[in-house]
Amino acid sequence: MNSSALKIAVVGSGAVGGYYGGLLAHAGEDVHFLMRADLETVRANGLTIHTQGETITLPKVSCSATAEEIGPVDLVIIALKTTANPALETIIPPLLKPETTLITLQNGLGNEEFLSTRWGIQRVIGGLCFVCLNRTAPGVIDHFDAGSLSIGEFQRPVSERVTTLVDAFIRAGINARAVENLITERWRKLLWNISFNGLGIAGHGATVADVLANEGLRKVARDLMDEVLDAARRLGHEIGDEVADHHIDRSYALKRYRTSSMIDWEEGRPVETEAIWGEPWRQGVAAGAVMPRTEMLYQLIRHVS
């Protein structure tokens, strides 16, 4: 994968796809967006990214309604909701060359496995977006919090394609880094998502600030992180307590941020219940972890979403 000639397809152009794909396009990469709902608007108006007090406008972006129209690419950035994964069965094949890389920027557990089973583990890498993004209108993305993007091979050490891609993201202005253990990073991010996305929904729309401002809920958020930490460690991931502490500490700056799951729930869209709560809970319990809070959140969220 040679960055100077990267042809990239972005599948799923909500906040995550629009933000990362948009910044890569802005930096000069050959980016093609596969879109459904926002297609006409983005064709007409392009993409707008509000980030750290700055507004980046891409008046003209390449966007298509079908993968066939895009054709084979070097890299597919998968930024669909995990609940839409079955749609990938028809989206991915027209985008593939023998050496096409698939990177999932999706939430939770199970996505690398989904891609590997279908298109070969050798194609699959993953990225963890520690970032706060909201799509506020078709083609308009708000970016809060500096954040970072961790990229790694799935079940293999960091490779040249990972470092090449990290460099491309860095050139696009993204705080990207290569990580040796992608799934450890997933668990690290799950600490935050299980707690804050979960309490957001079970708390009937509690923002990050709502959880933090309430001593009792803040303790529950931290206790949830301890359950997830224990599960992750039993599964072989070395994550220290300080990661949970740091998650709490950095969240004060997020203020009234509404997590993506909460917005999905509030707007009646499918919530990524299995990827964020179901699969981690099942894996943790199978490894001997005791996760009553995670289980209760999972069952409540399954019920209400």
Place this chain on the structure above:
Amino acid sequence: MNSSALKIAVVGSGAVGGYYGGLLAHAGEDVHFLMRADLETVRANGLTIHTQGETITLPKVSCSATAEEIGPVDLVIIALKTTANPALETIIPPLLKPETTLITLQNGLGNEEFLSTRWGIQRVIGGLCFVCLNRTAPGVIDHFDAGSLSIGEFQRPVSERVTTLVDAFIRAGINARAVENLITERWRKLLWNISFNGLGIAGHGATVADVLANEGLRKVARDLMDEVLDAARRLGHEIGDEVADHHIDRSYALKRYRTSSMIDWEEGRPVETEAIWGEPWRQGVAAGAVMPRTEMLYQLIRHVS
């Protein structure tokens, strides 16, 4: 306390007060209702109780806007929401004679203590309503499920006044019984309320049937009961596992019953958060119980109500 001459005041004429007071009045007791919101309607139309396929109508009931108008009575039936307990400070005194008995039919923990501290422990008895009641309109009460009423002295063995009162309730058609350990009965009822009232609110309006029909939530409900059982036992209350099993089993017949807490929450009224979740959780944890699910429910309900 001689039942043949009982003058009774009912404080709080929602579903519980209207039902028990109404049936006692129907059986010929001298019952006086203290009402606020429903006063004019009940003065005009009386009380209507739909119970087990039968409709009981009391076209004329004695109701007052002030305790002074009722004056001293033999028995005060307290059926206010616990969140309104501070109002008792002014309501109770005009109703008292030296030997007036106060019976709290309220939910949760802390009510006998509230009354004892203010008007003397010797006055205080309590009742546990294992029953499903909804006030569907001013002066109109729907009663589901046969149910039962357990009455006991507070921190004393069953006395003659308790058996006299049990007999009066039985004459009114209520399945009443005297119990030796009132607070054990409270914990027995809390098993159900903490679980079903709690999951009803945290589940964004989950009915009893919704919880039972979802295997995951049903397990959470049973796990919550185990936490409460453990707390109760550590506090010296002998309650067997079969009580929790029986709570689950009998609940299937309740179908889409909406708990009183859930209705309070849905209608924007104060929820009895401290009496039902806060106080049992605090007492349990102080006794060494581990109650993560109860704590999470408590904190979520505190936040949303």
